[in-house]
Amino acid sequence: MLLTLALVAGVAPLAAQDTRFTKEMRPGDRLELQNINGEIRVTQGTGRTAEIVVTKEVKAGDGSLVKAIMEEGTGYVRVCTVYLNRDPNRSTCRGENSGNWSSAGRVRFEVNMHYEVRAPAGVRLEVESVNGNVVLRGIDTPATVETVNGAIDLDGVGAHRLETVNGRITGRFTSSSWSGDLDLETVNGSIELSLPGDFSAQIAGETVNGSIDFGEFPVTMRGKWGPKTFTGTIGEGGRRIRIETVNGSVTLRRR
Known part of the structure; x- marks a missing residue:
């Protein structure tokens, strides 16, 4: 049950950063994806390892206030987007994403997080998004998808x-x-x-x-x-x- 997290930065353009998560999953396990702004694209992989690459696109403001994190438990893996403007030390998906506006009415940040996912066969999908399209390709197991604008x-x-x-x-x-x-x-x-x-x-x-x-x-x-x-x-x-x-x-x- 190996967890790998790699952050690639520095060589990419100013507004692009990739975070990569991998996790071995069994048939019947649940893969949860929770995003706020940005596209989620899921294809079926060939092995037993789920791979999630999250590309951060910083359009304005402080991109460090947005990050993707991974949680795991018995029978599930969860990858989510979180805002850090209230709690810079936040490390769980639970909590309030309070938005990107300051009390003075200025935009603190404008960041899209694009998910590129390869899911093992037999893994159940639960996808939640607020602003962004959801694309599923070659998925052979039940999926629940909820988005607001997309x-x-x-x-x-x-x-x-x-x-x-x-x-x-x-x-x-x-x-x-x-x-x-x-x-x-x-x-x-x-x-x-x-x-x-x-x-x-x-x-x-x-x-x-x-x-x-x-x-x-x-x-x-x-x-x-x-x-x-x-x-x-x-x-x-x-x-x-x-x-x-x-x-x-x-x-x-x-x-």
Whole structure:
């Protein structure tokens, strides 16, 4: 259970610093990623070691007031972004990130933290972000993703719960050989799914302000103006897909 932390600085441009974490993980372990500003990108690795590289992009102010830290416990690894303007000695993810404004109304710092992650097969993902897109590539195990201002882009297989407030959700599923449900929810943004030809599921959902296009899929829509709901059975049914958006369209396509 080796933990490695390396900080690369000095040779990079003024506004770029990389922090690298590695940790051996077993199938069923949980990898948690918690960010404030910046993109999170996750791909599936080939070994049993999780690798998280966090690139700090300092756009203004004191970049030393923002850092990434790693915590670990039984069955989980957590990497998070923390602000140090209240407690410069902070070393845990728990605590308040009080923001980057001073009492005089000036910006103390403007920093983006971009996560590049390689997750071992079979590891469960829990991703939280405030301002930034989340991209998942080739993930074969359940993932929970929550962001406030950012799009979610998924390419792979597995049961997932994807939620954003201001952003689009795009899902491209490469195989139907997985079980479990799929929940997709956004407030301001469209939802688009691309499914394999042999995919089976029970589908249901709604949109308030947006169009619905399910192509050749046998989906029944209720409502024409204002809120619209839809239900349908794809293939043999089985797994459940729930889709909800307030301001945005819903599109379903075969790959």
